[in-house]
Amino acid sequence: MSQPHRFPTIDDRLFLQSVSRALDVIEAYAASPRPMSLGEIAEAAGINKSAAQRIGQTLLSRGYLEQTETGRLKLGRLFLDRSFDYLRSNELIERATPVLTDLRKAAEERVDLSLFDPVNDSLSIVYATRMQSKRETFYATLAGRRQPTYATSGGRACLALLPDEEVDDILARSVITRLTPKTETDLETIRAAVMQARADGYCLGVEQALLGEIALAAAIRDRNGRPIGAVHIAGSLSEWTEPDFRRRFAPMAMEAAGALSGG
Structure with a gap:
């Protein structure tokens, strides 16, 4: 079981729900690092299927998700670039x-x-x-x-x-x-x-x-x-x-x- 997260509190007026939901989609792969359908992504991220589709397509267009031959979505290789950026910084x-x-x-x-x-x-x-x-x-x-x-x-x-x-x-x-x-x-x-x-x-x-x-x-x-x-x-x-x-x-x-x- 993972440890609970308690990140710094910020002003609610500065909180972007759309960004948070996109991160929820990315983090859904932590528990199940395999290609997922939109329905599976929606369930794992706690969002509806319409939101999963919009977020999934956006991340796909930016390279943070990739599509398998069966149409499922998996984490993209671009995450390795961001890991590299963190490690060198x-x-x-x-x-x-x-x-x-x-x-x-x-x-x-x-x-x-x-x-x-x-x-x-x-x-x-x-x-x-x-x-x-x-x-x-x-x-x-x-x-x-x-x-x-x-x-x-x-x-x-x-x-x-x-x-x-x-x-x-x-x-x-x-x-x-x-x-x-x-x-x-x-x-x-x-x-x-x-x-x-x-x-x-x-x-x-x-x-x-x-x-x-x-x-x-x-x-x-x-x-x-x-x-x-x-x-x-x-x-x-x-x-x-x-x-x-x-x-x-x-x-x-x-x-x-x-x-x-x-x-």
Whole structure:
């Protein structure tokens, strides 16, 4: 289950309903990333079929939707252009790339950069860079994947930089579900992991977001000491014990995160 969104409140007089509905159509593909008919789009986006047709044709004319041979609509390749625009416009991603490249060579395991997302109410992190290792699942290689803050080593490392009252508020507003059978769902257990990360300077998670995975992350701070992202190192439990993984990679992750902090 996805985390609820609570974006900044704006003056209702400045809100364009037509733009919002167009975004609803685009976001309908998040739950079902497959070609859809106009009826399916209307149902998924919560709009009527006439509005779905107008919006769908507009997005089709601009390249943000593409049409299949059967007439269904799917996400267009133009979204890759906009992803590229975002990635190259983000200063942290630009600064992090050489640091992560060196870290990937030294670690010989998957290295990720995640962004903490206070605009999206701090309930999730989103992976901006993913440098894969010798074996990966498909989704673990894709930038743009969003995961709940409470269940990820990077999210918990970011929470560790926040005051206790903010941590408690974020956890209270999170939709706590299992991403794997091993995901911790008890709030006190999650909070204890955050406090341990605060003491250690990094967070380690075992099979919290992906079965068979052990992952360690250290948070990146802004000039005020607030979390803006995290450096992750992830490996396989078939190759690493928890103590060995911690001993090997905690210093690397913390060093990389420190190099990227304060910028």
